[in-house]
Amino acid sequence: MSGPDAERGIALEVSNLTKRYGAMAAVDDLSFHVDTHEILGISGPNGAGKTTLFDLVSGLTRPSEGKVVLFGEPITNHRSEQICHLGLARTFQLNAVFDSMTVEENLMTANYFGHRNRSFPALRFDSHSREACDEALEIVGLASERKRPAATLTGLQRKLLMLASAIATEPRLLMLDEPVGGLNKDEIHQCAEVIRHIRAERNLTIVLIEHVMSFVTALADRVMVLHHGAKLYEGSIAGMAESADVVSAYLGSSGLKDLQKAAGASDVHAT
Numbered sequence: 001m002s003g004p005d006a007e008r009g010i011a012l013e014v015s016n017l018t019k020r021y022g023a024m025a026a027v028d029d030l031s032f033h034v035d036t037h038e039i040l041g042i043s044g045p046n047g048a049g050k051t052t053l054f055d056l057v058s059g060l061t062r063p064s065e066g067k068v069v070l071f072g073e074p075i076t077n078h079r080s081e082q083i084c085h086l087g088l089a090r091t092f093q094l095n096a097v098f099d100s101m102t103v104e105e106n107l108m109t110a111n112y113f114g115h116r117n118r119s120f121p122a123l124r125f126d127s128h129s130r131e132a133c134d135e136a137l138e139i140v141g142l143a144s145e146r147k148r149p150a151a152t153l154t155g156l157q158r159k160l161l162m163l164a165s166a167i168a169t170e171p172r173l174l175m176l177d178e179p180v181g182g183l184n185k186d187e188i189h190q191c192a193e194v195i196r197h198i199r200a201e202r203n204l205t206i207v208l209i210e211h212v213m214s215f216v217t218a219l220a221d222r223v224m225v226l227h228h229g230a231k232l233y234e235g236s237i238a239g240m241a242e243s244a245d246v247v248s249a250y251l252g253s254s255g256l257k258d259l260q261k262a263a264g265a266s267d268v269h270a271t
């Protein structure tokens with residue numbers, strides 16, 4: 001770590017970030033920061049700009065304006081693989097694993113290309129990639145599936161493989177885009193436990209986008225709600241339920257009930 005942000009214990013600092021598509025700002029002059037070892041939950045209505053924000057921070061999309069600093073290092077306009085090598089890994093809403101590879105090949109490939117620069121694009125797995133693969137398999141509970149082709153995994157296992165692939169790059173900041181979308185209640189609980197375990201084991205900072213309130217309340221230290229690309233709310237989960245703006249633009253009365261129920265009934269707590 002280097003630079004003033006690192007000294008202040010800030011993992012990610014986003015300043016005045018904007019992404020315009022024609023006349024529409026998908027992300028609109030957004031500023032926030034994430035402390036090291038914090039879990040920040042991001043919610044908001046469909047089309048609020050959550051995934052675009054992840055794309056901007058992880059280097060998949062270039063910003064129109066603004067600045068992104070990762071562990072004290074400016075990364076605005078860096079390429080995604082450079083950002084990954086600096087310690088930021090992300091997952092995607094939809095399946096993003098190599099179906100034709102086995103589980104362990106997926107993970108060794110993630111480590112091989114995601115951990116450091118490879119000038120020669122050939123797959124020659126070394127002992128470091130094998131160790132990173134073993135550890136990632138263990139941490140998400142997929143060790144018994146290591147030889148299976150990824151295409152044969154269940155929906156939950158594919159989500160866990162995507163998570164393990166991100167872990168295999170040995171990140172310091174993990175960004176998860178709707179990690180439990182499409183999963184049932186038990187699977188959501190299982191994923192929350194895995195993520196809690198990962199944070200504790202790896203001392204990670206995590207930013208997660210999720211609509212499932214039971215999951216957000218189980219894990220997040222703090223939440224930010226986006227609307228039309230801008231910040232509608234930032235603060236505690238309890239405060240989110242009390243924000244008239246959040247209730248009217250996002251939660252509605254049924255979402256508010258879900259949030260209150262989840263906050264009251266959560267049996268998985270952030271460490």
Ligand SMILES: Nc1ncnc2c1ncn2[C@@H]1O[C@H](COP(=O)(O)OP(=O)(O)OP(=O)(O)O)[C@@H](O)[C@H]1O
Nearest residue numbers: 021025026044045046047048049050051052053093
């Ligand atoms: N490449 C693009 N070209 C034009 N418009 C885009 C592009 N990518 C995103 N948008 C628009 O930007 C806005 C924000 O989209 P984004 O996917 O970031 O929202 P989101 O909050 O992640 O939504 P969801 O919860 O449905 O995933 C939407 O209006 C979307 O249509």
